[in-house]
Amino acid sequence: AQSVTQLDSQVPVFEEAPVELRCNYSSSVSVYLFWYVQYPNQGLQLLLKYLSGSTLVKGINGFEAEFNKSQTSFHLRKPSVHISDTAEYFCAVSVPGAGSYQLTFGKGTKLSVIP
Amino acid sequence: NAGVTQTPKFRVLKTGQSMTLLCAQDMNHEYMYWYRQDPGMGLRLIHYSVGEGTTAKGEVPDGYNVSRLKKQNFLLGLESAAPSQTSVYFCASSYGLTSGFTDTQYFGPGTRLTVL
Numbered sequence: 698a699q700s701v702t703q704l705d706s707q708v709p710v711f712e713e714a715p716v717e718l719r720c721n722y723s724s725s726v727s728v729y730l731f732w733y734v735q736y737p738n739q740g741l742q743l744l745l746k747y748l749s750g751s752t753l754v755k756g757i758n759g760f761e762a763e764f765n766k767s768q769t770s771f772h773l774r775k776p777s778v779h780i781s782d783t784a785e786y787f788c789a790v791s792v793p794g795a796g797s798y799q800l801t802f803g804k805g806t807k808l809s810v811i812p
Numbered sequence: 813n814a815g816v817t818q819t820p821k822f823r824v825l826k827t828g829q830s831m832t833l834l835c836a837q838d839m840n841h842e843y844m845y846w847y848r849q850d851p852g853m854g855l856r857l858i859h860y861s862v863g864e865g866t867t868a869k870g871e872v873p874d875g876y877n878v879s880r881l882k883k884q885n886f887l888l889g890l891e892s893a894a895p896s897q898t899s900v901y902f903c904a905s906s907y908g909l910t911s912g913f914t915d916t917q918y919f920g921p922g923t924r925l926t927v928l
Binding site for chain 2: 701706738739740741742743746787799800802803804805
């Protein structure tokens with residue numbers, strides 16, 4: 698079975714500073730990878746996903762993530778954060794094929810942007 | 813488009829009571845899902861459906877039942893609520909037909925359920 702580890706439960710960062718939210722996964726087979734964002738009192742929204750091809754994936758709101766197979770990582774980055782980026786971010790993994798219906802989520806990282 | 817809507821937004825139950833959560837989507841999506849979100853746990857899949865009239869178990873199905881009588885609706889039922897079912901419940905849907913489960917899942921705003 699696959700699993701996801703988000704290494705930081707909370708990340709405070711000053712406005713306009715860069716940020717990296719870390720995600721590592723464990724799986725014996727190839728995987729699909731996702732980052733979702735949850736703004737306060739809202740449902741989740743897809744930021745970006747990696748299915749295959751280029752390992753650098755660009756998403757919405759200026760976020761990007763890089764798939765590193767050797768390090769089993771899929772870290773999320775933004776070069777300059779805004780107050781509006783304050784939210785909880787979830788990394789998720791699924792396995793291609795019959796099991797791909799099930800997204801396995803990490804426990805989330807709360808990003809707080811400080812003015 | 814309203815997207816994915818959930819009813820109700822909040823509910824408080826006593827142990828042993830029953831209730832049904834309603835999820836509706838207006839995007840003509842084939843696939844629908846029910847998740848629960850607990851603090852420090854991320855989201856866990858309860859049940860899912862790949863089309864009208866079909867349902868399947870997810871990671872944590874015990875104590876829940878579901879039905880998908882209409883394509884746009886996915887109901888989650890608790891027959892005898894327990895305090896362990898206190899959680900925030902999210903419904904999601906995805907297109908599904910061409911890309912299977914890799915399609916983007918669109919989430920509703922959630923239902924906060926407390927079982928006393």
